[in-house]
Amino acid sequence: MKIAVSSEGADLEAKVAHKFGTAKYLVIIDLDSEESEAVPNPGASAQRGAGMQSVVLAVSKDVEVVLTGHCSPVVKNHLAANGIEVIPDLSGTVSELVERYRKGDFGKHEEAELGHRPKWARIDKAVFKNAARTSAKQFGMLLPILAGVVMLMGLFNAFVPRSFMASIFSGNRALDTLWGACFGSITAGNPINSYIIGHELLSSGVSLFAVTAFILAWVTVGLIQLPAEIAALGKRFALARNAVSFVLALGVATLTVLVFNLVVGGIY
Amino acid sequence: MRKNNPQALTWQRRIMRMLPFPCAVLAIYGILYIINPVKISIALKSTGSIFSHMIVPISLVFALMLALNLFLKPAQIVKFLGEGSGIKGVILSTAAGIISTGPVYAWYPLLKDLREKGVRDSFTAIFLGNRAIKLPLLPIMISYFGWVYVVILTIFTILASICAGYAVGALVKEGESDADCRAQQESI
Numbered sequence: 146m147k148i149a150v151s152s153e154g155a156d157l158e159a160k161v162a163h164k165f166g167t168a169k170y171l172v173i174i175d176l177d178s179e180e181s182e183a184v185p186n187p188g189a190s191a192q193r194g195a196g197m198q199s200v201v202l203a204v205s206k207d208v209e210v211v212l213t214g215h216c217s218p219v220v221k222n223h224l225a226a227n228g229i230e231v232i233p234d235l236s237g238t239v240s241e242l243v244e245r246y247r248k249g250d251f252g253k254h255e256e257a258e259l260g261h262r263p264k265w266a267r268i269d270k271a272v273f274k275n276a277a278r279t280s281a282k283q284f285g286m287l288l289p290i291l292a293g294v295v296m297l298m299g300l301f302n303a304f305v306p307r308s309f310m311a312s313i314f315s316g317n318r319a320l321d322t323l324w325g326a327c328f329g330s331i332t333a334g335n336p337i338n339s340y341i342i343g344h345e346l347l348s349s350g351v352s353l354f355a356v357t358a359f360i361l362a363w364v365t366v367g368l369i370q371l372p373a374e375i376a377a378l379g380k381r382f383a384l385a386r387n388a389v390s391f392v393l394a395l396g397v398a399t400l401t402v403l404v405f406n407l408v409v410g411g412i413y
Numbered sequence: 414m415r416k417n418n419p420q421a422l423t424w425q426r427r428i429m430r431m432l433p434f435p436c437a438v439l440a441i442y443g444i445l446y447i448i449n450p451v452k453i454s455i456a457l458k459s460t461g462s463i464f465s466h467m468i469v470p471i472s473l474v475f476a477l478m479l480a481l482n483l484f485l486k487p488a489q490i491v492k493f494l495g496e497g498s499g500i501k502g503v504i505l506s507t508a509a510g511i512i513s514t515g516p517v518y519a520w521y522p523l524l525k526d527l528r529e530k531g532v533r534d535s536f537t538a539i540f541l542g543n544r545a546i547k548l549p550l551l552p553i554m555i556s557y558f559g560w561v562y563v564v565i566l567t568i569f570t571i572l573a574s575i576c577a578g579y580a581v582g583a584l585v586k587e588g589e590s591d592a593d594c595r596a597q598q599e600s601i
Contacts (some may be wrong), residue, residue: 185416273502276482283482285428286477293435295467299460301439303452336547337474341463344557357566365577377521378528378537385584386538386577392575393542399568408561 149173149203149244150239151213155183158241165213165233166196166220172239173206176247196220203229212242214253222275287335294338298345305349314351318399325355326394329362330387333370339363353405358398365390470552477549503575505524506536510543510574535582542574 151168152159164170174181185255188198200223203211208229216224216233224231232251235242251353274290314321330337343356366387367374374383446453513520524537546567548556555563 226547261546262597266505273483276479277480280479283478286431289428289431289435293438294462295463296438296442296456297536298463299456299458300438303456303461304445336550337553340550340554340557341467345463353562359547361566361570364547365542365574373521377525379585382534382537382581382585383580386541389538389580389584390542390579397566397569397573401562401569404565404569405562409563 146176147173147206147208148176148210148243149206149208150242151186151211152183152239155264157189157243158183158238159244161212161214163214163234165211165216165231166199166204168199168213171199171202171206171208171222173208174239174243176243182357195277200224200227203227210246212246220329225272225275228272269406282316287337290334291337291341294341298341301345302348309353310346310349314346314355316352318352318354321352321355322358322395322398325351325398328363328364329394330366330368331358332363333367336364353402354398357396357401361394361397362391365394429492445539466556467553467573470556473506473552474549477552478514479510481512481549502533502536503539503578506578507543507571507575510540511548513540513544514549534585535578537578539574539578543571543578546568550577 149171149385150167151162152170152172153162153168154160155170155172159170159172162170167399168186168191171186172181172183182201184200187201188196188202195215196219197320200220203224204227204401210230211224212232212235214233214235216231221231221233232246244374314324332339343360346359347353347356368387371383373381374386378386419590442453442456445456524540528534528537551563
């Protein structure tokens with residue numbers, strides 16, 4: 146079992162760091178093999194997201210318990226969500242804290258409560274509560290737009306004549322696929338909306354080639370998110386990725402529908 | 414009195430910010446009802462039919478979201494993506510892309526960090542491409558298009574995402590993009 150102590154220095158006599166996210170080192174001690182290593186904390190020099198970088202480091206080192214000074218509730222939640230127990234508000238040297246941990250000074254540990262089940266199988270109340278809350282948030286954020294799109298589709302079905310769709314999607318497979326990919330590229334949001342719109346387009350007589358290109362481009366090409374992608378990953382990367390994804394959306398749509406027709410007997 | 418959690422406030426605000434869209438659509442219904450009540454009753458029937466079609470698959474979506482959130486965490490997925498090279502790297506980036514959830518912009522800071530640590534551009538692109546496969550949303554997709562179509566589309570999407578990853582890697586000429594990224598940041 147590995148524990149990590151946020152530390153001001155790289156040895157066992159160094160003092161525990163005041164803050165977990167910006168500690169200079171994480172001293173990681175394997176309680177079974179007695180081995181220890183001091184890993185420089187990438188969060189120490191980070192201006193933003195220091196805590197998250199420390200979380201990634203702790204997870205990547207398979208740490209199960211963190212002993213630290215202050216730990217923000219957000220970082221604590223991230224660590225807990227990854228199955229890592231946090232024991233905060235500590236002071237002293239790394240070796241003193243490890244010794245106190247061994248003696249059980251910090252109370253009944255999660256390890257003891259959960260036994261020696263593998264990390265992936267540990268679903269304690271806090272982790273479940275966290276996951277349920279995250280899922281409820283994700284679900285809640287999906288619903289308003291989803292409701293709006295479904296109501297719009299209702300209006301679309303009632304008011305837009307099929308002849309209008311036929312004037313845009315002429316029945317020319319290549320051109321329709323291209324149109325589908327173009328519409329998908331300029332739209333964004335949860336992919337459920339693309340399935341609903343795609344299904345309604347299909348019901349209106351639009352070809353499956355166009356609908357497939359639309360669904361694919363919706364998730365792989367993001368003109369609306371392009372500025373954010375450029376800022377994070379660079380202009381050259383973002384432009385190349387979006388261009389390649391657009392071309393591949395056309396290719397995958399064509400191949401998918403051709404194979405689908407072969408399998409089900411050619412209806413589209 | 415219970416203190417407000419700033420994080421909770423953020424997502425509640427985000428939901429509030431989305432509400433004008435369905436409200437605007439409702440307002441359009443109201444206006445059009447005055448002009449053409451018959452068509453609006455057809456529209457309402459159609460809306461009801463789409464909603465009823467979604468009830469079972471969307472319940473499954475919630476269950477799958479919960480399962481993914483319970484067992485997979487961003488930090489673990491990022492760790493996944495940073496490991497391995499060659500075929501192993503391709504498989505891990507593909508798997509990480511498929512199981513990742515949430516909006517893509519939430520992943521940009523982590524991906525940026527990984528690229529700065531030397532993860533190849535092609536693997537980053539493979540990860541982003543495979544985000545097209547949404548495991549929790551498969552029940553909805555199957556209910557609309559049938560499982561045969563979904564299986565074929567999923568297989569081609571995975572293959573295409575790997576091709577796209579290598580194509581982007583070649584176009585960017587692995588490594589050069591770092592300088593591009595830094596230059597971009599300096600200009601912001």
